[in-house]
Amino acid sequence: MPGFDSIETLREQLGQQRYLVDEGLATVVFLALRLGKPLLVEGEPGVGKTELAKSLAGAAGVPLLRLQCYEGIDVQHALYDWDYPRQLLHLRAAEGGPLYAEQFLIRRPLLESLATPGSVLLIDELDRADDEFEAFLLEFLSDFQVTIPEVGVMAAQTPPTVIITSNRTRELHEALKRRCLYHWIDHPDLAREIAIAEARLPEVPEGLVRQVCSFVQELRWLELYRVPGVGETLDWAESLHALGRQEVDQETTERTLGALLKSREDIERVRGNGVVEALDKASQRAAQLGDSGGTGA
Amino acid sequence: MGQAPEAAAREAVVALGRALRELGLTVGVDQEILLCAALAEVDVRSRQQLYWAARACFLSDPRQLPAFDSVFDRFWSGSSLEAPNSLVEHGETDPRVAGPQRGGESLPQFRLEGQSGSLLGGQPTRANREIPAAPGQERGEGRRPGVLAAYSPAEALSDKRSLEYAEAELAALRSLARALRAAAPQRISRRLRPARRAGQLDLRRTLRRALETDGDLLRPAYSGPSRRPRRLLFLCDVSGSMERYSRVLLASLQAAVAAGIKAEAFVFATRLTRLTGTLSTRDVARALAEARAEINDWSGGTRIGVALQEFNTRYARLGLARGAIVMVASDGWDRGDPDLLAEQLRRVRLQCRRLIWLNPRPAELDGQPLAVGMRAALPCIDDFVPGHDPRQITRLVSLIGGLGAARPARAQRAAGARMSV
Numbered sequence: 001m002p003g004f005d006s007i008e009t010l011r012e013q014l015g016q017q018r019y020l021v022d023e024g025l026a027t028v029v030f031l032a033l034r035l036g037k038p039l040l041v042e043g044e045p046g047v048g049k050t051e052l053a054k055s056l057a058g059a060a061g062v063p064l065l066r067l068q069c070y071e072g073i074d075v076q077h078a079l080y081d082w083d084y085p086r087q088l089l090h091l092r093a094a095e096g097g098p099l100y101a102e103q104f105l106i107r108r109p110l111l112e113s114l115a116t117p118g119s120v121l122l123i124d125e126l127d128r129a130d131d132e133f134e135a136f137l138l139e140f141l142s143d144f145q146v147t148i149p150e151v152g153v154m155a156a157q158t159p160p161t162v163i164i165t166s167n168r169t170r171e172l173h174e175a176l177k178r179r180c181l182y183h184w185i186d187h188p189d190l191a192r193e194i195a196i197a198e199a200r201l202p203e204v205p206e207g208l209v210r211q212v213c214s215f216v217q218e219l220r221w222l223e224l225y226r227v228p229g230v231g232e233t234l235d236w237a238e239s240l241h242a243l244g245r246q247e248v249d250q251e252t253t254e255r256t257l258g259a260l261l262k263s264r265e266d267i268e269r270v271r272g273n274g275v276v277e278a279l280d281k282a283s284q285r286a287a288q289l290g291d292s293g294g295t296g297a
Numbered sequence: 298m299g300q301a302p303e304a305a306a307r308e309a310v311v312a313l314g315r316a317l318r319e320l321g322l323t324v325g326v327d328q329e330i331l332l333c334a335a336l337a338e339v340d341v342r343s344r345q346q347l348y349w350a351a352r353a354c355f356l357s358d359p360r361q362l363p364a365f366d367s368v369f370d371r372f373w374s375g376s377s378l379e380a381p382n383s384l385v386e387h388g389e390t391d392p393r394v395a396g397p398q399r400g401g402e403s404l405p406q407f408r409l410e411g412q413s414g415s416l417l418g419g420q421p422t423r424a425n426r427e428i429p430a431a432p433g434q435e436r437g438e439g440r441r442p443g444v445l446a447a448y449s450p451a452e453a454l455s456d457k458r459s460l461e462y463a464e465a466e467l468a469a470l471r472s473l474a475r476a477l478r479a480a481a482p483q484r485i486s487r488r489l490r491p492a493r494r495a496g497q498l499d500l501r502r503t504l505r506r507a508l509e510t511d512g513d514l515l516r517p518a519y520s521g522p523s524r525r526p527r528r529l530l531f532l533c534d535v536s537g538s539m540e541r542y543s544r545v546l547l548a549s550l551q552a553a554v555a556a557g558i559k560a561e562a563f564v565f566a567t568r569l570t571r572l573t574g575t576l577s578t579r580d581v582a583r584a585l586a587e588a589r590a591e592i593n594d595w596s597g598g599t600r601i602g603v604a605l606q607e608f609n610t611r612y613a614r615l616g617l618a619r620g621a622i623v624m625v626a627s628d629g630w631d632r633g634d635p636d637l638l639a640e641q642l643r644r645v646r647l648q649c650r651r652l653i654w655l656n657p658r659p660a661e662l663d664g665q666p667l668a669v670g671m672r673a674a675l676p677c678i679d680d681f682v683p684g685h686d687p688r689q690i691t692r693l694v695s696l697i698g699g700l701g702a703a704r705p706a707r708a709q710r711a712a713g714a715r716m717s718v
Contacts, residue, residue: 007339007346027339027349034338035331042359072487076501084500091504091512099508130488130525168359169615177357178327184359225610265644 004030010059018199019048019055022192028183029056038141038162040177043185046229048196049165053122056161065160066122067109069129075136079146081106100150110140113160121160127169134173141179190217190285193233200234204241211248212237214282216260219270222278228260235259248282250275306336313372317355320364324355344373477529480698481558482622484527492521526559529697530618530649532608534627535592536566536599542657543595546626551576551584561617565604566594571612599630601670602637609644618648622700626655626684629671638670642677651700652677655693657684 004010010033011026021029029052032039041049057064067078083104091099105111113121126134140146141162145155164180166172188196193213198206216233228236236259245252253275261267270278310332314324332354339346348369356365371377491499495517502518510516531550535543543564550562554576562572570592578584589595612618623645631638646652654674675681682693 023345024349024352027346028353031335031338031350031353035334037331039353040357070487072489074488082501082504084504087504088507088512088514091507094512130486132488167615169617171358174323174357178325180357181331181353182357183353184356184362223610225614 004033004060006030013059014055015199017055017058019051019059020192020196020199021052022188025052025183025185028181032163032181033161035181036159038164038180040164040166040172040180040182041185042166042168042182044187044227044229045167046231047185047187048230049185050122050124053120053124053163053165056163057120060118060120060161063116063119064122065109065113065116065119066124068124069126069133071128071130073129073133077108078133078136079108079110080148081108102151105148105151111146111154113162114144114146114154114156116160117156117158119160121162123162123164125167126164126172127166131173134176138175138179141176187220187227188230190214193217193230196230197233197237201237201241204237205246208240208245208247209237210286211282212240214286215248215253215278217285218278218281219260222270222274224261224266224269225263226261226266232260232262248279250279253279303333306341307333309372310336313351313368314355316368316372317365320368322355322361322364323357328354347373475552475556476694477553477560477697478556478558480694482527482529482697482700483524484620485522486525488523488525489520490523492519494521495519496521527650527700528559528561528617528621529553530561530621530623531563532569532605532623532625532627533562533564534566534599534601534625535564535595536630537596538599538628538630539657540596542626547585547588548581551581551588555581555584561621563608563612564588564592565601565607566592566597567600567603568594569604569607569611570594598632599627599670600633601627601629601631601674602633602635602639602641605641605645606637609641613645613648618645621649622651622653622697623649624653624655624697625674625678626657627670628656628658629654629668629674631668631670631673633670635669635673639673639677642674646677646679651679653680653682653693653696654678655682655684 004013007023007026007030010030011021011023014021014026014029029039031037041052043049053066054064082100083106087099087104090097090104107115109121113119123137126137143155144159145153147153187193190213193216194210197204197209197213201209213233216228216236220227236256239256239259240248240252243252243256254271257267257270257275261270310329314329314332317324332351335350335354336347339350341347351369352365356362489497489499491502496519499518499520502520503514503516506516506518507514531553533543533546533550535546539546547564550560550564550572553560554562554573555578560573562576564570564572572588572591575588575591576584608618625642642652654671656671680696682696684693
């Protein structure tokens with residue numbers, strides 16, 4: 001991975017990938033790169049955990065290898081597998097030569113990341129995998145090497161940058177956490193969310209972006225079953241833009257709530273009075289922001 | 298000073314680590330070494346960079362944030378790192394949530410707002426988080442004065458029949474935990490394991506066998522699904538009306554959680570407390586004492602709906618109830634809004650595999666009217682088990698045991714649980 005010589009450079013480079021980080025995340029990512037430590041990122045769904053890895057790979061100009069975890073994921077899905085049909089043909093053809101050779105090895109993301117110098121490896125939603133898989137990862141994460149019984153130890157010349165994400169559906173093991181740097185990503189505040197939306201959706205008018213973000217910020221204060229994240233904010237802003245709206249109004253909001261809220265109860269809760277109140281507060285906040293932005297400039 | 302900068306940094310790191318350990322955070326030497334290495338990479342004169350570096354190295358859980366922030370504040374300002382007493386609670390309130398129902402400071406905060414130093418700012422600790430009347434409460438009281446009077450503590454204490462039961466129940470519920478372990482329900486895992494019976498072909502092992510026969514696939518190897526324990530999730534009422542069972546219930550929760558089956562324990566009266574972590578230690582006396590201290594609303598009023606709502610918004614969202622067997626143990630005497638109770642219960646049922654309600658004192662046996670909460674709950678649950686008789690406990694265990702891998706018939710809508718008395 002090409003080095004980022006300072007935290008500021010890293011921030012700028014990620015910014016060019018349209019991924020805006022605050023100082024905290026920038027510092028932690030910088031440290032993870034410098035110290036060669038895996039970075040464990042947790043946070044509510046939709047705060048941009050997965051996006052971080054993609055942007056980092058983009059900024060550094062290196063390949064991103066992604067391992068999506070799920071229950072029952074095992075070595076054959078995560079690390080390597082053998083190409084059995086080809087092995088069988090090889091065996092039948094009696095061509096000679098070893099059966100367990102590199103040419104029959106199928107590299108899964110973990111092994112691929114060891115073989116690709118400087119890659120970014122994203123281990124996504126590790127909390128979905130089971131304990132056994134987590135334990136298996138320990139060797140990989142501390143030494144960046146794996147043992148394949150038929151071949152031997154395979155180690156990385158340049159270890160990959162590892163980003164692990166978790167939604168905290170369960171607690172990860174202490175042993176794993178100890179091997180990682182840790183960062184909790186919060187929902188962004190209003191100014192940051194506007195900046196993110198503007199960077200991500202340059203085609204959407206500024207005024208609409210402000211109103212959208214202010215409204216979502218208000219929704220996050222309600223006790224919702226599923227709080228909308230930045231991902232939903234972007235979806236919604238895009239939806240409104242696609243409908244040709246220049247500003248947020250009650251009627252359109254109610255019709256497009258499905259882009260923001262993903263449960264019937266939440267939508268029912270917000271629809272009507274909830275929308276009116278949140279719009280009210282949001283427009284006040286957006287106005288304040290406009291004022292302070294004007295005087296501050 | 299006169300010290301080398303590295304030595305000074307090392308000392309500072311160790312001091313910070315020690316202060317955090319005193320607050321119950323697990324900070325190991327390897328993490329301290331990591332931070333020392335990290336400090337060489339950042340500008341140690343910048344408070345921000347130092348803060349984020351220390352946080353990334355020392356923390357592993359958002360719940361530790363308030364404690365960490367307060368220690369770091371004192372660390373940076375150069376004041377003593379000894380913790381004032383109030384900090385030991387790790388308490389934090391969510392400022393976005395008005396109302397009392399979210400108060401339990403032992404609960405994980407999954408929606409942190411990054412409010413650094415909230416504790417230093419004199420945020421409420423246990424004392425001033427006391428519960429004002431809930432919105433639904435006055436209304437409910439106004440509507441049903443008779444019901445409220447009927448379950449005052451004085452009335453409950455004069456109920457001889459229940460008192461006699463308490464002794465039998467203690468033994469019965471203890472053996473329940475033992476039986477649960479034996480019957481521990483299972484579910485089918487996606488993870489495969491070698492199987493004898495023909496099923497999915499295990500190519501890896503088949504090929505190995507083919508090697509012995511020069512590439513002829515004479516003996517195919519198979520794999521099949523493996524089984525894992527299914528989560529058992531207990532939601533136990535420890536309010537005033539359940540007082541005589543609470544002690545026993547807590548003991549059985551402890552037994553279940555420590556039994557090594559996949560059990561989750563929650564208790565509630567006016568709010569919800571998750572006890573799985575506290576109860577999982579094998580030292581029964583200590584676990585129970587600690588759990589008891591953690592429950593703020595022990596023998597308080599009952600607001601089942603609010604407690605279930607908290608369960609849904611905070612835990613079910615994370616998938617805790619998915620595929621689980623959920624058992625609510627409560628007498629159904631509820632001061633909250635019965636509609637809220639029904640709605641939240643339906644929501645739990647939608648997520649779990651089976652929703653069982655254990656009622657240790659089914660009122661109708663005493664010729665009393667059905668408790669308001671119980672009446673609201675009945676249409677929303679799968680099974681109702683009266684717990685007045687130890688034999689019913691056996692029935693409960695066999696019910697749970699039968700809910701393993703095979704999918705039992707379940708009504709599309711819970712049209713009403715079978716009342717089996």
